[in-house]
Amino acid sequence: MKIDLAFTPEELEKKDLEGKSVVVIDALRATSTVIVALENGCSAFIPVGTVEEARELTVEHPEFLLAGERRALPLEGFHLGNSPRDYRPDKVKGKIIVLTTTNGTRALVASQRGAEVFIGSFLNLGALTRRLVEAGRDILIACSGEKGLFCLEDTVCGGAIVERLEKTGLSLSKTDAAFAAKVLYEHCENDVYGMLCNSEWGQYLEGLGLGKDVRLCARVDSSSLVPVYREGKIFLDR
């Protein structure tokens, strides 16, 4: 089985995804938030690129919730931000949520050329690994990055997937990028929370008083859900 990793959506756009399982990661915070929301009973997410698209969708479907952020800050008139702590059961149970985030959406759009797309974060590493093994396809890990640049936390999370897969006894053929991600994960393995706190984006969130979100995104294996992204929606298919 081959495994590759794209540090940014731009890199992803250059890769051949045909027949592959793609894992989209935006560990701080979008993909962690999605998992928490689905844990709390949310029905589905519809990720969109722009704030305008999001608003238009809710004109047509006033029952949808609007969620998102720009540079980690909430958007005017939106029901939810991008803090996993916002997505409490009383708010999200049974709801469809239209989501627009700074970095996550572009990776999702580019990932659609894959055979199947899973949503990953530190929260669901174990469940994700089992699903990838079961699928048996070559794998492309798609990091969301930050404004088209490398970010540490997504890559380390990708490296954790590589490491978990190898621990199952699977023989993986790793590209340079997948090898590098695994080395980075092994370096941070004993202190994922510390790595998140020291990352550039973690520091930025901390500076905005969002340190609690960082702690929540470091809860390794706290969820057994593996959301899929299919036909424009993120949901649980089993």
Next chain:
Amino acid sequence: MKIDLAFTPEELEKKDLEGKSVVVIDALRATSTVIVALENGCSAFIPVGTVEEARELTVEHPEFLLAGERRALPLEGFHLGNSPRDYRPDKVKGKIIVLTTTNGTRALVASQRGAEVFIGSFLNLGALTRRLVEAGRDILIACSGEKGLFCLEDTVCGGAIVERLEKTGLSLSKTDAAFAAKVLYEHCENDVYGMLCNSEWGQYLEGLGLGKDVRLCARVDSSSLVPVYREGKIFLDR
């Protein structure tokens, strides 16, 4: 002092280079080749983007040598390829060489917005570190990558620069990318040659029978030269 790293020329193009020392790396093989050639008495390199530009320059200046490659293979009618072993003193002494390579040129072009641009590889790590300390500016390490994607060897070489700089006692503020590069270097530190051999591009070169080049590019600290790139030329300014 701040230090950052771009994995690819695309990333470099998004970065602010104003007032910075930029180090361009294409460890397998272009920047290693340039250093070997200058060691062997070559006067200067003129890097250009296309084969056509290279040919045009030698029409005007028939005394220039034509050098370059595409996907590691030599170009028809060119005097030199991109193997450091080609650049013997009897061929290059006193010569100006027009060079076009697959990945190196784009990083050089993007690097020109920096205050000064140095050419780096494993061959001149120590000399380069001294020059960067002396310059005292913030630093941007520009990896050439491979077709716009991450490549291991350039990043590890960049990480070696981070590590060497910190060993001088300098207090560096590292971005996520600079931190990651240092971790990768520390992982490979005891076997730079092995890392080069196992990298995707190293394997490709090996497959073409160019394993001797890989070995030569692993000669850490074999040169005390720090070429500069200024006004379109690579040369020694001291």
